[in-house]
Amino acid sequence: GTTLGASAAERGRYFGTAIAGSRLSDSQYSTIANREFNMITAENEMKPDATEPNQGQFSFGSGDQIVNWAISNGKRVRGHTLAWYSQQPGWMQRMEGSSLRQAMLNHVTKVVTNYRGKIYAWDVANEAFADGSSGARRDSNLQRTGNDWIEAAFRAARSADPDAKLCYNDYNTDNWSHAKTQAVYRMVQDFKSRGVPIDCVGFQAHFNSGNPVPSNYHTTLQNFADLGVDVQITELDIEGSGSSQADQYRGIVQACQAVSRCTGITVWGVRDSDSWRASGTPLLFNGNGQKKAAYDAVLAQL
Numbered sequence: 431g432t433t434l435g436a437s438a439a440e441r442g443r444y445f446g447t448a449i450a451g452s453r454l455s456d457s458q459y460s461t462i463a464n465r466e467f468n469m470i471t472a473e474n475e476m477k478p479d480a481t482e483p484n485q486g487q488f489s490f491g492s493g494d495q496i497v498n499w500a501i502s503n504g505k506r507v508r509g510h511t512l513a514w515y516s517q518q519p520g521w522m523q524r525m526e527g528s529s530l531r532q533a534m535l536n537h538v539t540k541v542v543t544n545y546r547g548k549i550y551a552w553d554v555a556n557e558a559f560a561d562g563s564s565g566a567r568r569d570s571n572l573q574r575t576g577n578d579w580i581e582a583a584f585r586a587a588r589s590a591d592p593d594a595k596l597c598y599n600d601y602n603t604d605n606w607s608h609a610k611t612q613a614v615y616r617m618v619q620d621f622k623s624r625g626v627p628i629d630c631v632g633f634q635a636h637f638n639s640g641n642p643v644p645s646n647y648h649t650t651l652q653n654f655a656d657l658g659v660d661v662q663i664t665e666l667d668i669e670g671s672g673s674s675q676a677d678q679y680r681g682i683v684q685a686c687q688a689v690s691r692c693t694g695i696t697v698w699g700v701r702d703s704d705s706w707r708a709s710g711t712p713l714l715f716n717g718n719g720q721k722k723a724a725y726d727a728v729l730a731q732l
């Protein structure tokens with residue numbers, strides 16, 4: 431194929447990007463996005479602060495803009511994200527205990543219901559594990575409602591849209607030897623053994639010199655897949671430039687391709703100038719919309 435999405439599709443996979451709704455009016459941005467990618471994630475517009483700004487008052491306009499753009503251009507959508515410690519609306523940040531649990535489950539139900547039939551996979555729970563060597567859950571108001579908050583969210587999501595794949599999504603889970611990776615693995619193993627409805631694990635894959643692409647990435651993806659879930663690379667960006675960056679991007683594509691249940695890769699933005707990273711050049715297109723060496727490496731590998 432001559433584009434990322436078409437090339438991935440030839441192998442039964444997808445290649446996606448995060449989209450910021452406010453940038454869709456930039457024709458350079460929307461032209462590249464439409465041409466190259468066949469899976470879309472809303473960068474911020476489907477997060478809890480965007481979709482339920484006041485308790486019980488849902489706001490789907492910004493998310494709908496992106497979902498409608500994607501579907502009308504023949505693309506699928508990853509839903510991001512339902513239950514997260516961050517980017518909660520203020521009212522939710524101030525809640526705790528059983529009222530928070532109930533509000534979270536209502537949020538999951540209402541948002542998934544609104545987008546029912548339009549979402550390929552939902553990031554049901556995002557970033558629920560702590561960094562470092564503890565292997566513990568991340569402390570948050572959601573975690574303090576009880577350790578079963580994640581499985582409760584997955585069950586609510588399944589009820590609201592039985593056809594969407596339901597993912598757990600996190601970062602720093604790429605290196606198989608890290609405690610956080612092992613802890614997420616054990617949770618997924620437990621969910622599968624008890625029939626909690628989980629279908630996929632998302633690996634954010636935000637890489638930089640302090641958090642490089644691990645040499646055992648393929649092992650990590652394969653071990654999770656062997657639990658009976660799909661794996662997806664959901665927010666890929668790699669700090670750097672030139673051939674070094676290109677080699678790392680190629681390695682990620684190779685690792686995914688080596689795992690039959692690795693269903694696709696999403697990069698977290700289109701051009702370097704669109705990246706959430708304050709500085710640096712972590713994406714596949716430069717600020718002028720030109721293809722970088724990393725793009726060429728990915729396309730050649732797909």
Ligand code: XIL
Nearest residue numbers: 473474510511556601634665705706
């Ligand atoms: C980021 C967005 O890119 C930024 O625009 C926003 O200010 C903060 O969130 N992990 C995630 C994503 O799951 O939702 C985050 O996106 C990046 C880290």
